[in-house]
Each structure stands twice: as C-alpha cells, then as structure tokens.
Amino acid sequence: MMDELELLKKDWQKRDDQHPKLSYDEIHNMLWKKSSSIVKWILIISILEIILPNLLYLLPSMRDGLSIYENTAFNRYYLRVSIFYYAVLAYFIYLFYKRYREISVLDDAKSLMRKIIKTRRTVKYYVVFSLSMILVTVMMVLLGIYQNNDFMPLMEEMAQNGKDDIAPERLKMSLMVAVGILGVLMTLVIGAVYFLLYGLLLRKLKKNYHELKRLEV
Amino acid sequence: MNKELEHQFVTELENNQNIVHKVCTLYTNNREAHNDLFQEITIQLWKAYPKFRSESKFSTWMYRVALNTAITLYRKSKRSIQTQDYESVIFKIKADEYDETEEQQLKLMYNAVKQLGDIDKALVFLYLEDKDYAEISETLGISEVNARVKMNRIKTKLRTILNP
Numbered sequence: 001m002m003d004e005l006e007l008l009k010k011d012w013q014k015r016d017d018q019h020p021k022l023s024y025d026e027i028h029n030m031l032w033k034k035s036s037s038i039v040k041w042i043l044i045i046s047i048l049e050i051i052l053p054n055l056l057y058l059l060p061s062m063r064d065g066l067s068i069y070e071n072t073a074f075n076r077y078y079l080r081v082s083i084f085y086y087a088v089l090a091y092f093i094y095l096f097y098k099r100y101r102e103i104s105v106l107d108d109a110k111s112l113m114r115k116i117i118k119t120r121r122t123v124k125y126y127v128v129f130s131l132s133m134i135l136v137t138v139m140m141v142l143l144g145i146y147q148n149n150d151f152m153p154l155m156e157e158m159a160q161n162g163k164d165d166i167a168p169e170r171l172k173m174s175l176m177v178a179v180g181i182l183g184v185l186m187t188l189v190i191g192a193v194y195f196l197l198y199g200l201l202l203r204k205l206k207k208n209y210h211e212l213k214r215l216e217v
Numbered sequence: 218m219n220k221e222l223e224h225q226f227v228t229e230l231e232n233n234q235n236i237v238h239k240v241c242t243l244y245t246n247n248r249e250a251h252n253d254l255f256q257e258i259t260i261q262l263w264k265a266y267p268k269f270r271s272e273s274k275f276s277t278w279m280y281r282v283a284l285n286t287a288i289t290l291y292r293k294s295k296r297s298i299q300t301q302d303y304e305s306v307i308f309k310i311k312a313d314e315y316d317e318t319e320e321q322q323l324k325l326m327y328n329a330v331k332q333l334g335d336i337d338k339a340l341v342f343l344y345l346e347d348k349d350y351a352e353i354s355e356t357l358g359i360s361e362v363n364a365r366v367k368m369n370r371i372k373t374k375l376r377t378i379l380n381p
Contacts, residue, residue, distance in 0.1 A: 004322065004326055004375075004379075005326075005344070005372065005375070007319070007322070007323065007326070008323065008326045008327070008330075008345065009344070009345050009347070011323050012345040012346075013345070013347070016235055019234075019235050019238035019239065019242070020238055020251075021234070022231070022234055022255075023231075024227055024228070024231050027227050027230055027231055027234070027259060028223075028227045030255075030256045030259040030260065031223070031226075031227070031259065031260070031263050033256055033260060034260075035257060035260045035261070035264075036257065036291075036292075037257060037260075037261065037286070037290035037291065037292075038289065038290050038291075038292050039290060041292075104265070104268075105261045105264070105265050105281075105282050105285050105286065105290065106265055106268060106278075106281065106282065107285070107358075108281070108355060108356060108357060108358030109284065109285055109288055109289065109336075109339070109356065109357045109358050110357060110358030110359060111358050112285050112289055112358075113289055116289065201292070204292060204335070205289055207334075208288055208289065208334075208335050208336055211334065211336045212336060212357060212358065212359055215359050215363040215366070215367055216359065216360070216363060
C-alpha cells in the first residue's frame with residue numbers, strides 16, 4: 001500500500017495542469033456572492049431562536065392571560081420574573097456574540113469545530129432556559145386562575161349563556177386544564193423544532209469533530 | 218475593502234486556484250457541487266484575507282481555509298448526487314502515459330480515496346500535496362504522532378476498500 005500511495009502521489013502531482021481554470025473576472029465575481037456556510041446558518045437560526053420565545057409574549061392570548069394578574073399580588077412576582085428573564089437573555093446574547101466572534105476559518109480544523117459547537121451550545125442552553133421559562137409562566141397563569149376570583153362573575157355569566165348548565169367551578173377547572181395543555185404543547189413543539197434544526201445542521205460537523213477528538217484519547 | 222486589496226487577492230487566487238480545485242475534486246461528486254464549493258471557499262478566503270499576513274505563503278494559508286471550508290463550513294456536499302461522468306473526466310488516465318495495470322491501479326486508488334470520510338480525505342490530500350506531518354498536524358489540530366497513526370489507519374482502510 002505504501003508503494004501504491006506513492007504512485008498516486010506522483011500521478012496526483014502530474015495532474016496539476018488538468019484542473020479547470022477560472023479567469024480573473026470569474027473569480028472576481030465570486031467575491032460578492034452570498035456565503036452559505038454553516039456558521040451563517042447558525043447565526044440566523046440562533047437569532048430566530050432568541051426572538052421566537054419573546055414573540056410569544058406578544059400574542060393576544062398570552063397578554064390576556066397575563067392581564068389576569070393586573071389586580072393581584074402576582075403582578076409583583078411577574079415583574080421580578082421578567083427582570084430576571086431579560087437579564088439572563090442579555091447575558092446569553094453577550095455570550096453568544098462573544099463566542100460567535102471567536103469562530104475563525106484560520107484556526108486549525110479541530111479548534112474551528114470546537115468553537116462552532118461551543119457557540120451552538122450557548123444557544124442550546126438559552127433554548128432550554130427559555131422553554132423552562134415558558135413552563136414557569138404557564139404555572140403562574142394556572143396559579144393565577146386558581147387563586148383569583150375576580151373573574152368568577154364572568155364565569156357565571158358564561159355558564160348562564162351556555163346551553164349546558166356548567167358550574168362556574170367546573171368551567172374554571174376546564175380553563176386551567178386548557179391553559180396547562182396549551183402551554184406544555186407549545187413548549188414541546190418549540191423544543192422539537194429546535195432540536196431537529198440543531199441535529200440536522202451539526203450532524204456532519206459533530207461526526208468529524210469526534211473523529212479528530214477520538215484520536216487524542 | 219479597497220480596490221488594490223481586491224486586485225491583489227484575485228490575482229493571488231487566480232495563480233493558486235489549483236489548490237482549491239483539488240480540494241473541490243476530492244470533496245464533491247459533480248460539476249455543480251464543485252463550482253459551489255469553489256465559490257464558498259473563495260468567499261471564505263476573501264473574508265479572511267485582511268487577516269492574512271505575508272509571513273506565511275499565500276498558498277500555505279489557502280490549504281487551511283480551503284480544507285476548513287470543505288470539512289466544516291460547507292454542508293451541501295452530502296446532498297449532491299454522484300455522477301460517474303464527472304469523475305472520469307477528472308481522473309481520466311491518458312492511455313499512452315501508463316501501462317495498463319498501472320492505469321487500472323490508479324483509477325481504483327482514486328475511487329477508493331473518494332470513498333473515505335471527510336477527515337481521512339484531508340489527510341490524504343495533504344499527503345498527496347507532499348506536506349510533512351508537522352503541517353498536517355497543524356492544519357487539522359491533532360498531534361504529529363496522531364497524524365501518523367491516523368495515516369496508517371487510512372492506508373489500512375484503503376487496502377480494505379481495494380481488496381474487499
């Protein structure tokens with residue numbers, strides 16, 4: 001085999017003039033084309049992942065859910081949670097930006113892969129954090145409904161308007177179950193989309209990285 | 218970016234484009250993918266060019282960026298369909314230059330190399346380009362000893378592909 005590879009080497013070097021030849025202008029035109037590199041995709045998907053959970057708070061149903069707190073003690077807690085959430089978000093954005101900037105095509109292959117995985121991991125932690133925050137918010141909404149009787153007259157009205165004679169307590173219970181299921185479902189869907197994207201994008205890179213890393217053991 | 222830098226870069230790349238073509242040939246299976254990867258490598262080279270200092274040779278620096286792009290940054294290659302026509306164009310053996318057994322042997326060797334994984338291909342590529350183990354280890358970020366170990370494993374792997 002040693003000899004065969006040597007033979008291949010000789011042949012390989014002989015073929016230097018057999019490759020396509022691009023002109024100055026053809027190369028020049030390429031400078032302005034858009035990159036489709038994995039790093040660019042990571043940036044785009046990460047920005048989406050940071051924006052998406054925040055957009056949920058703008059949905060009318062979420063706002064309505066939160067408006068339950070307006071006259072309750074939960075208002076205070078909600079504010080605290082919000083401040084905590086945005087502080088953590090700011091930290092994640094800073095960390096992501098810092099790691100993203102460290103990615104350089106001039107690194108050796110292994111370092112380059114490690115830095116990309118590290119950057120991606122930052123976003124992974126952020127997504128896990130923000131998914132837990134959604135669950136916490138859902139829990140708070142549920143507690144709010146449970147402890148708050150301000151909207152009981154509304155429930156009674158709804159019960160009267162309805163054809164069936166449903167007890168307000170039961171209606172309240174149904175509302176809690178609905179909110180709970182919706183919250184968990186939303187978390188699952190966002191989580192699934194995220195891990196699917198993540199898995200597809202980094203499958204090749206991770207395989208190569210582990211191949212290089214295995215060597216060092 | 219000023220015009221002078223642009224001109225300097227394109228001229229350098231034009232003169233050294235063979236390196237990029239060779240990487241594209243190893244990592245893609247049809248002309249479309251070849252051109253696509255060539256373009257991505259060009260973009261990455263251009264983006265990194267302001268950081269390039271002339272203390273190392275332009276070509277040395279190109280190997281690293283081109284391989285990094287092919288192995289790590291570029292991700293379309295997996296989807297490309299293998300077309301035999303293209304391979305035979307690139308690896309066409311001129312009949313009058315070689316005796317028949319050697320020609321056959323080379324053809325099989327090239328096909329075997331194409332079947333290797335991304336990392337293995339990078340090692341073989343640098344080996345074929347007559348790079349020493351110090352440079353191979355630096356480019357891939359592994360120790361020199363491990364580069365040698367890996368190269369021996371690749372030789373075994375190639376032998377298995379050639380003699381199943």
